[in-house]
Amino acid sequence: MDDCIFCKISKGDIPAEKIYEDKDILAFLDISPINKGHVVVIPKEHFSDIFETPDEVSSKLISATKTIGKALKKAMEVNRVILTIWGEDVPHTHMHAIPKKKDDDMYFWKQGKYDEGEIKKIGEKIRSAF
Ligand SMILES: [Zn+2]
Incomplete structure (x- = not known):
């Protein structure tokens, strides 16, 4: 993909603070980290999202x-690393690995709640879609 920022990073056309690389995978520091040491891990080959990524690659x-x-x-001296496949921002399959100390104030999402009976209805709807 010519206009994909992660493909450009993968090819070396855009610089990144690389922290890991092998034949198929590249990892670099996110320039807008949720927490210091926030890493983005991508397959070098372009796939639009995890659902389009072959199992072998994922x-x-x-x-x-x-x-x-x-x-x-080890490096960031944390006991937790939060992993996400968010899939909303860059349309090139990637995972986020975010180091977290117990008291780090990190904000990911706003949690909601279901109305009365709604959780059962949504559960049935999803189960019937397989
Ligand atoms: Zn790409």
């Missing part, structure tokens, strides 16, 4: 992210 993505997470724990 397995490599998860495997590399686990390796990176262990290094993050």
